[in-house]
Amino acid sequence: MGLLERCQELFKTASLYEVLGINKEANEAEIRRSYYKVSLKVHPDRAPDDPLATEKFQVLGKLYAVLSDKEQRAIYDEQGLVDEESDVLNQDCCWEDYWRLLFPKITVQDILDFEKQYKGSEEERKDLLQLYTQHQGDMDAILASALCSSQDDEPRLGDIIRAAIKSKDVEEFPAFAQESDKKKRARRKRADRERQEAEEMQKELGLGQEDESLMMMIKQRHASREQNFNSFLSGLEAKYSKKGGKPSKRGKK
Incomplete structure (x- = not known):
C-alpha cells in the first residue's frame, strides 16, 4: 500500500498537507513545525493507548521526508502523486532515529x-x-x-x-x-x-x-520568532546531533 493510501487509512485524508494541518503554500519552517506537532501526538512513547501509533508515526516520517525534499514535493504538488521508488522512501529506514535526528533532546537548561x-x-x-x-x-x-x-x-x-x-x-x-x-x-x-x-x-x-522537547521550548519562549527559528534550531542541532539530515538506513534482518 502506497503512502497516500496509508494516509487515507490512518488519518482519513490522502492529502499530505491536510495530515499536517497546513496548506500547500507552507514554507519549510511551517512544514517542519507541523510535522513535529502531529508526530509528537502519535509518538509511540507518548501514545501508549493508540495501537496504531507506531504505524502513524512511520507514515508521518515518510510524509515529512517527501515534503522536505524539493524534488519529491514538486512532483507531489504538480501531479498529486508520490514516487514510491524514490530514494527518499525506497529504503529500510528507522524513522525513530530520523525523528530524533531532526529533534534531538536538549534540556531546558x-x-x-x-x-x-x-x-x-x-x-x-x-x-x-x-x-x-x-x-x-x-x-x-x-x-x-x-x-x-x-x-x-x-x-x-x-x-x-x-x-x-x-x-x-x-x-x-x-x-x-x-x-x-x-x-x-x-x-x-x-x-x-x-x-x-x-x-x-x-x-x-x-x-x-x-x-526536554527543543521545538516546544522554542515555540513556548519565542512564539513569534519566525525568521530566526531555523537558525537557532540549526545551531543547537549542530552541537547536539550527528551530521546529516536524511533518514538513516538500518540493516535488513
Whole structure:
C-alpha cells in the first residue's frame, strides 16, 4: 500500500498537507513545525493507548521526508502523486532515529544557558542593529525577528538601539523615533495573545515545564520568532546531533 493510501487509512485524508494541518503554500519552517506537532501526538512513547501509533508515526516520517525534499514535493504538488521508488522512501529506514535526528533532546537548561550567554553580548547587539537597519526601525518587525527575546526585552533592546543612534553606528529612522503609543500598546496586546496561544499548545501536547522537547521550548519562549527559528534550531542541532539530515538506513534482518 502506497503512502497516500496509508494516509487515507490512518488519518482519513490522502492529502499530505491536510495530515499536517497546513496548506500547500507552507514554507519549510511551517512544514517542519507541523510535522513535529502531529508526530509528537502519535509518538509511540507518548501514545501508549493508540495501537496504531507506531504505524502513524512511520507514515508521518515518510510524509515529512517527501515534503522536505524539493524534488519529491514538486512532483507531489504538480501531479498529486508520490514516487514510491524514490530514494527518499525506497529504503529500510528507522524513522525513530530520523525523528530524533531532526529533534534531538536538549534540556531546558541548555536553552536557558544559550540565552544567558547571548543576551547582552556583542553578538546580540550586532544582530539587533542589523535587524534595525533591515526593517528601518520598525519595532514590530524587529521584535518579531530578534533571537532570544520577548516583549519584556523591548525596553532593553530599545536602549541598545538609541545608544547606537547616538554614537552614529546606525541612522535614526522615523519609524523608531516617532513610533506612536497606540502602536506600542497594540504590540503588547499581540504579545500577550501569542503567549496565551503558546500555553494552550503546551497543554494540548501534554508537555510540562520540565519537558526536554527543543521545538516546544522554542515555540513556548519565542512564539513569534519566525525568521530566526531555523537558525537557532540549526545551531543547537549542530552541537547536539550527528551530521546529516536524511533518514538513516538500518540493516535488513
